[in-house]
Amino acid sequence: MKVGMLTGGGDCPGLNAVIRAIVRKGSFHYEDEFVGFLEGWRGLLENKSMPLDLSSVGGILPRGGTILRTSRTNPAKKADGLDKCIATLKKHSIDALIAIGGDDTLSVAQKLHEKGVKVVGIPKTIDNDLAGTDYTFGFDTAVNVVTEAIDRVHTTAEAHNRVMVVEVMGRDAGWIAIHSGVAGGADVILIPERPFDIEKVAETIRLRHARGRYFSIVVVAEGAKFSTDMDPQHGAPIVQDMEKDEFGHARLGGIGNILAREIERRIGFETRTVVLGHIQRGGSPSAFDRVLATRYGLGAIDMVHRGEFGCMAALRGNKIVSIPLADAIAKNRTVDQEMIDVASGIMDKLTGDEEPVEK
């Protein structure tokens, strides 16, 4: 078969491992040929491609980023965009397309599938917020990066008697914040799923210091929201500017600085912010992500040969299975109560708890 491939949305450690696994299994076991479309859906819109063979995937397993590059291009927002993509696939005589991306990229894959394209999806995002799969690759690497950063921030916070706020990625879901916060021993973890009351956060830290601790670590997801008096459940996330990308997302960021200012203003402890940003997405994937990405790639090329189109490779209880793309994009997978209970169990208070717990 002639198989096309693209990577869309924010990059993620492990993308190259997926590409490599698909090309290797496709070449060794199915005698497939591959075409890589460049820069996400832009490659199909503008017919930008590169040949993908065993030599082009040599040595890419440990490399971050994606040799196919990526973009947040949305063909559904361009005049005849989806038809242009289909025309490019025809021009290259592509039998099946593998789209590697998050909910935005996979929503376009679903639209193309509805127009008759034979497409298989692979879930990718450091945010780990895709429905239908237990873990996305890239998440483990991001959590390791953030945990190491929290460990480093811990020692300087302790040395200076400071509160340190660590802002991490996580637009709609706080998986990175809660996993790295638990792994790094954070004192407060704030996630998009639970709008928080700044008074309670400040009071929690004040009580902690009152019982003899002289530094604190706060981990906040970029999409976390202040609750408001008007509507305590639904604050708005802090955005860097009002401009939106082609999938309608604003650029988040800035909550860490605001939080630090408000904590210091309320309780008087010197407070500093660290914004980890794209450091979380760059660099070499962890061993776990290399293995997971490889398994997703193998799963996807097998799905192509079984004719399971309009589906996504998913991890369910340590097995790679095939699920409808429509299920994966239907909603975000947000942090579950079990993980919230883990965090609440070892911390003074997680936002949403009734009152700070005195130890």
Ligand code: F6P
């Ligand atoms: O891929 C998801 C994500 O990591 C979000 O957590 C974050 O808001 C966004 O990417 C940032 O994307 P960009 O690199 O386009 O600024």
